[in-house]
Amino acid sequence: MIEGPTKNSWLHTSPVFPPGEWSAGWTDSGGPDFSPDPASTSQASVVTELVEAIGLEKAAWAKQVHGATIVRVSRPGLAGEADGLWTDIPGLGVIGRSADCPLVLVGGKRRDGSRVWGFTHASWRSTIQGITGKLVGLITDAGTDPTTLTATICPSAGPCCYEVGPEVLEAAVTLLGSEVRKFFHGAGTRWILDLWALNTAQLTAAGVSPGSIHIAGKCTICGGSRYPSYRRDGADAGRFAAIIGWNQLRNSP
Ligand SMILES: [Zn+2]
Numbered sequence: 001m002i003e004g005p006t007k008n009s010w011l012h013t014s015p016v017f018p019p020g021e022w023s024a025g026w027t028d029s030g031g032p033d034f035s036p037d038p039a040s041t042s043q044a045s046v047v048t049e050l051v052e053a054i055g056l057e058k059a060a061w062a063k064q065v066h067g068a069t070i071v072r073v074s075r076p077g078l079a080g081e082a083d084g085l086w087t088d089i090p091g092l093g094v095i096g097r098s099a100d101c102p103l104v105l106v107g108g109k110r111r112d113g114s115r116v117w118g119f120t121h122a123s124w125r126s127t128i129q130g131i132t133g134k135l136v137g138l139i140t141d142a143g144t145d146p147t148t149l150t151a152t153i154c155p156s157a158g159p160c161c162y163e164v165g166p167e168v169l170e171a172a173v174t175l176l177g178s179e180v181r182k183f184f185h186g187a188g189t190r191w192i193l194d195l196w197a198l199n200t201a202q203l204t205a206a207g208v209s210p211g212s213i214h215i216a217g218k219c220t221i222c223g224g225s226r227y228p229s230y231r232r233d234g235a236d237a238g239r240f241a242a243i244i245g246w247n248q249l250r251n252s253p
Contacts, residue, residue, distance in 0.1 A: 008053050016150035016214045017107060017244065021251050023054045023093065024105055024117075024244040026154040026216070028226050034097040034239035035228075038063045038078055046241075047095060056245040057091035064097060064121045068129035070138060083126045084135050086118025088142060093245030096121045099228040100220050102156035102195050103242040104132050106208070108144030115246045116142045122153075122199050124164060128172045128180070132199045136206035150212040151203050154242045155227050158219030159185070159194035162231075168193060 010031030017024035027034075032046035038061060051059045058076035062085055070084030076092060079085055085094040086106075096103040096119045107117035116139045120131045140146055164184075169191050172180045183198040184191045196215050203213055220227040228238040 011050075011053050012216075014105070014152040014214045014216070016152055016212055017105065019055075022107060022117075022244065023056045023247055023251060024107065024152070024242075025054060026103065026242040027240045028155075029228055029238065029240065031240065034241045035099075035237075038097075044077075050095065050241060050243055051093055054093065054243050054245070055250050056093040056243070056247055059093035059095050059243060059245065060085055060087070061095040061097070062121075066121075066123045066125040068126055068131045068134065070118070070120070070131065070135055072138070083123070084118060084120040084131055086116065086135060086138055086142075088114060088116045090114075090246060090248040093243045094119050095241050095243045097239045097241050098154070098156060098220075099230040099233075099237045099239050100157040100162075102127075102199055103154040104135070104199055104203070105152045105154065105242055105244040106132075106135055106139055106203070107150055107244060107246070108139050108146070109148040110143045111145060116144050117244045117246060119242060119244055122195060124168055124172075124193060124195065127195055127198055127202075128168075128175045130176075130202060133202035133206040136203060136208055140207060146207040147209070149208045151208050151214070153196050153199055153213070153215045155216045155218035155220055155223070155240075156195065157221050157229070157231060158217070159192060159196060160219050161221035162193050162195060164191050164193045165189060166191065
């Protein structure tokens with residue numbers, strides 16, 4: 001699948017959220033830097049830049065804390081501490097920030113034509129708490145037809161590079177059972193965790209059709225300077241963002 005071009009070279013869209021139907025995508029290092037404190041006015045100004053570029057009216061974001069809390073938002077601005085946000089308010093986007101952790105975008109349609117959408121910040125801690133499957137459950141419970149659900153896993157630390165210690169494997173087995181071992185490759189004290197596959201498994205287990213999931217497949221760690229990487233660049237790494245929303249007038253099929 002080909003990712004679509006946009007007016008801004010730093011903004012990328014997903015084939016499962018085509019620009020005619022959704023206002024969704026992610027930025028790269030050439031775009032606004034999302035590293036300011038989520039409560040600061042400079043964060044609000046980069047949000048405005050992204051919202052305008054993607055064709056929405058406003059957006060909500062969160063202070064991400066590697067937990068499993070997902071908040072339903074109905075107004076723009078900082079929504080408190082959470083690692084997932086969802087809404088069904090036309091024109092209102094939800095924004096996640098990242099420098100290695102997968103941001104997962106999910107959207108679906110109701111029978112009356114309205115839509116529901118959200119994202120997760122699927123760090124290993126949030127992923128082993130099942131955050132992405134939980135988001136699909138919330139969007140389904142909000143009345144979407146499960147056959148319309150689509151999802152994208154944005155650029156993030158890939159299975160080529162994402163090394164974790166044995167304590168991560170141990171924590172994952174404790175929360176998800178020994179079946180989760182298949183997402184870890186390695187031995188002893190060096191393990192590679194495939195967060196793309198683990199989040200994909202949560203999406204499909206929650207009812208998203210495998211053919212409706214797009215994995216961007218770009219690794220932030222080994223992908224050069226295209227995306228900020230905390231693992232590669234440490235505390236000086238910037239942050240990029242992903243956004244999803246729907247605008248009744250712009251995105252009607
Ligand atoms: Zn890599």
